[in-house]
Amino acid sequence: MSDLLHYEDFPAGEVVTYGAYEVTADEIKAFAGEFDPQPFHLDEEAGRASILGGLCASGWHVCAIFNRMNVDEYLARSASMGSFGVEEVRWVRPVFAGETLGVRRNTIERRVSARRPEMGIIKFHWQVMNAGREVKLDTRGFNLFKVRGT
Secondary structure, three states, X not given: OOOOEOHHHOOOOOEEEEEEEEOOHHHHHHHHHHHOOOHHHHOHHHHHHOOOOOOXXXXXXXXXXXXXXXXXXXXXXXXXXXXXXXXXXXXXXXXXXXXXXXXXXXEEEEEEOOOOOOEEEEEEEEEEEEOOXXXXXXXXXXXXXXXXXX
């Protein structure tokens, strides 16, 4: 039997937490410089002068950090078959330099595909939080996993 995580390894109602990713000012600026060059992501002074109150990470940067934590926690050691994508992404609060982020994952729905019985479809609700448990990112979406023994 494979050591990889399969559909069966994600029971409905399961809630798990993981990750400890520290966000740095240099990383915020580097990501923003390449992908989201808005002043409040590039410069401390501009960040303080904005409604965000300080240099903060792009929401897309937070999504990338979130994805990395998912890969490190379970996707890299799973029988993943991809994803249908996400239904919603909400940037609830800004992420500032020096914050350490983690993920809370809740398995909210699961079923085996009627057309492809070797594939399990799991809907997750993920929240990215700082060490104080403030929700920074809230998203729901799907992961597809191989059904064990098919």
